[in-house]
Amino acid sequence: MIRTLLRVLGPKYAPPVRRTIVLMTVAAVLEGLSYALLVPVLRGLFGDDPGEARPWLFAFGGAIAVYAVVRYLGDLAGFRAGTTLLHGMYHRLGDHLAKLPVGWYTSRRVGEVSVLASQGVLRSMGVIAHLLGPFISASATPLTIVAVILVFNRQLGSAALVAVPVVLLVQAWAGRSMASTDTERAERDHESSARVIEFVKAQPVLRAGGRTAERFTLLDDSLRDVERTARRSVFSALPGAVGLSVTVQAVFTGILVLGAYLALGGSIGAAEVLTILVLAARCADPLLSLAEFGGQIRGAKAELLRLQAVLETEPLPEPARPISPARNDISFEDVRFAHGDRQVMDGVSVAVPEGRRLAVVGPSGSGKSTLLQLLARFYDVDGGAVRVGGVDVRDIGAEALMERFAIVFQDVYLFDGTIEENIRLGRPGASEADLREAASAAGLDEVIARLPGGWDANVGEGGALLSGGERQRVSIARALLKDAPIVLLDEVTSALDPVNEAVVHEGIERLMAGRTVVMVAHRMRTVQRADRVVFLDRQGIREEGTHEELLRLGGRYAEFWAVSAPVG
Template identity: 70%
Template sequence: MIRLLLRVLGHEHARPMRRTVALMTAAAVAEGLSYALLVPVLRALFGHAPSDAWPWLISFGAAVAVYAVLRYLGDLSGFRVGTAALRGMYHRLGDHLARLPVGWYDRDRVGELSVLAGPGVLQAMSVLAHLLAPFVSATVTPLTIVAVMLAFSWQMGLAALVAVPVVAAVDVWTGRSTAAADAARTEREQDATGRVVEYLQAQPVLRAGGRTTERFHLLDDSLRDLRRASRRSALAALPGALGLTLTVQAVFTALLALGAHLALGGSLGPAQTLTLLVLAARCADPLLSLTDIAGKLRGARHVLARLDTVLSTAPLPEPADPVRPVGHGLAFDSVVFRRGGRTVLDDVSLSVPEGQRIAVVGPSGAGKSTLLHLIARFHDVDAGAVRVGGVDVRDIGTDGLTGRIAVVFQDVHLFDGTIEENVRLGRPDASAAEVRAAATAARLDEVVERLPGGWAAHVGEGGALLSGGERQRVSVARALLKDAPVVLLDEVTSALDPVNEAAVHEGIERLTAGRTVVMVAHRMRTVRRADRIVFLDGGRIVEDGGHDELLRRGGRYAGFWNLSSHPVLPRS
């Protein structure tokens, strides 16, 4: 458990954690040893001179004081280390997630990361602040007491020692019997969280379909499964809890009977017998609490294992000596890319000279957006190479590559801040005049003038307070402010109204002027302005050429053009 915790947190926390464990262990040992002083105390009290108990009582009080100080220092250290570890865990997890390939973030991980980054991290880090001290006390103190019992009566000590592996076996059995149920509950919890997010995101669709009063069956089923899994998890832990309780009670009863037998036989005096029974009773309390503590530790360990899996996910490798591209041309050299067991791009070779615009068209699922993702290195290719300025993107480095590329996607995400803050993401060190100029070029200034608060107006979570066209203008302004030599456009006007489409097109024209551009588009108005057109289908380039040239060939692009220019209307 400690090794896993250190692996997740990082070895910079190793020394303070070892110090914390040492303090907690010392406190538990001091607690157990302090009970040894009860033997001379009770012996004196039951003897001919009860006043002889005072020195032993003072020693007992001093031992308890030492234990109290050690327990305070151990608990305080646990809280401090836990707080530092929590802060460090959030930083480490956030930094690692920021370095993972963008393609790693699929829909299935929404619920997992939501649970893991929220209550999951808190549960895992609570081990240091709330669980470690009780666990050490529940294990080390009884073992110390057993050693004390061995020192005063080998028969009683040996009987207590025999019970140690029995209690440990019951605890291990409980953990194994609940592992599957706990894992199933965690899986259902992640699925339910994802369904809640999906339900919230689907509100516009549900309301448009007039289903606001209906139950969302996918969410209902997921919550029902979570309830069943939670019930199974609780029932699975019940036999272990009862088994440990019965085992501890049976051991105490056996020690009570053995102590009475030894006392009646004259092997033990009354004071010694009473003290050893008190020690045995003192062992029972922490052992009975072990079930609850161990259950919480197993839950925390499961979260730590999931955190370890995420943190062990390798980010895209960075070059030791990044190469700086000379130009800004693009090239695909026999690129093969697979995802989910499917070949998305198959032996694609394509060159885009510096300053040229190329449009990529084709049916849905042909791999068009994947071309853009590979240029931006959201994924690494399985074979071949993607080059910018003649240099493999894997040899450029993330900072060098992202500094040369501006990306405008169809789905624009804005952060819950002001419009100016969202535009500044393109270049945080830009001056106010540069931000205003980029906004004007994207015709975003028209939006700012309409908003209460102007530049200080908040856009809401995900840009919810702006329309789709207005969010797209922010995205274009952000790209203009970045002023990168390579521009990637992905269906930026496919769902805009005519007014916003015209404004975005105007901004796109300014953005792409003199730059190397790869655009994925369905609108023929956008396609015709390209210097070259590539028709992609089934992960392969089936046609490549200029607009007029491809129309004269009468191939796939010509059919696509005719269908887009003269759509077939349904019969009335």
């Protein structure tokens, strides 16, 4: 577990933890060595002159004081390292997540990362502050005490030494027996949490359809699985815990019997036997606590492994010598791309001259949005090339590439802040005049005038306090403020009502003016204004031309237009 922790921390954050581990180990060894002074103390107390124990008592007290100081420093270092590294790991995780391709963030991964960034990092870094010291003490102190016993009596020390691998084997067996159920329990917990969230979110639909009982059954089944897994986890932990307790007690009993035998034979004094029994008893408590630490350590290790998996995910490679394109034309050259086992594109080629508009039309699942994602380098192509200004996007630095794009998605995400703060994300250093001009061009004036607080109105997490059309206007204002030379539009108006659609279209027209544009659309109103249209399906580009040319062709696009075109 400690090796995993140090790997996750990396070269920047691992050294202070190593120093903390050394300090905690020294404290644990000092604790064990201090108990060696009990031998002369008890020998003096049980001898002819109990006063002989006085100097040894002072020595024992001094040793305990030294141990207490070192233990305090070790625990303090653990807490400080834990809190410092917690802050550092959040930064490391955040910096790494910012480098990963946007395509990596599937809905499943977003959920996993959100849990990892909240509970996972806190739990794994809590190991340093709360678990590392007791774990090292429970491991190192008994071993030191065994060495002390071995020094004072070879026979009893050898018996204690033989017991060490036995205890370790029992502890390892107990851990393995519980590891499988720990994994299953974590999976069931995640599944039940997802079912609860799904049940709550689906209430309007379920009640409208009168199917709440059916959904209760699904949730109940999930919770019953959690209960069964928890029961199996308890039963799987029981043999290990009992086995470890019985083993420790058996070892103590064996040492007691051997000590009594040696004392009766005159090989050792009663004071020494008593002292060694006290030392052996002192070993028992930390050894038994290892069973308690086992579950916490496995849980923390599981979180560390998940954290390590994310941190070891390779970002898209950055060019050694980035090239800055002089133009803003776009070309897809024999592009091939597979998403998992599904081939999304196979030999797609299309070009968009600078300042022109390309509309991408086709059925769902044909790869329209993927075309935009490859252009913005959310993913890297498997074959062929995507170029901006004649330069492969893989040869342009990620930051420089994104500066060239203004992207407006169908699903707009706004941060929990004011309208002004969300618009300023497009260009944080923009002047007040530029900000107002962008908002006005996006049709936000009447929204801002209507909302309590105006520009300072809070939009809520994800923009929940605004309607879909209002969120889309903020997104367009943000893109206008950015003033990038290339605009990517992904089904911007597909879910808007007619009033908002009209306003958004006006903002989109202002955004597209004079820029290179690639737009994905289901509604055909915007397509008519494109300089070129491609019809895409799962076999690739089936038709290409202007809107009028494709209508005269009477092919797939014409059929699509007949179904999707506005009436009147």
